[in-house]
Amino acid sequence: MPHISFEYSANLDGDLDMPGFMEALRTAAVETGVFDPAGIRVRAVRCADYLIADGHPDNAFIDMSVRLRGGRPIEARKAATQAIFNAAETFLSELFVRRPLALSLEMRDIDPELSPKCGSIREHMKQRGVA
Known part of the structure; x- marks a missing residue:
């Protein structure tokens, strides 16, 4: 993990x-x-459906969520949160100048006892010579 997912306003299509x-x-x-x-x-x-601040159609948003398996120290989580947010903010810097945009991020733990997992991605990555 983590799972980084984000919702974004449809008015960013073609602009991002x-x-x-x-x-x-x-x-x-x-x-x-x-x-x-x-x-x-x-x-x-x-x-596709959203309403932001004063309702102006140019207003846009990206709301990021980072979910990760519990157990990491708070300092590691804080550092990772800031690094991911900084990367997003840097990538979007020109867009912030061109249009009204709200960016947010929340990181939260997933209880490992209540979140079973399985998959074959790691094995396939090894076969491809990655990691």
Whole structure:
């Protein structure tokens, strides 16, 4: 883990390099050294219906959520939160100048006793010579 998911306002379509933004988040998570790269997931959810602040149609948002398996020290979580947020803020810096945009992030733990997992990604990464 982590699972980095974010909702974003549909009015960002065509104005935001979505694959680039997702890669910036993934890279930031890897570079923290806190997370196993094989466990990182990044997902984007487009919100067609939204109303922001004064309701002006140019207002946009990106609301990020980072969920991770519990047990990491608070200092590691704080550092990872800040690193991911900083990467997003840097990537979006030009967009902040061009339009009204709200950016937020919340990190939360998942109780490992209540979150079973299975998969074959790690094995396939080994076969590809990654990690």
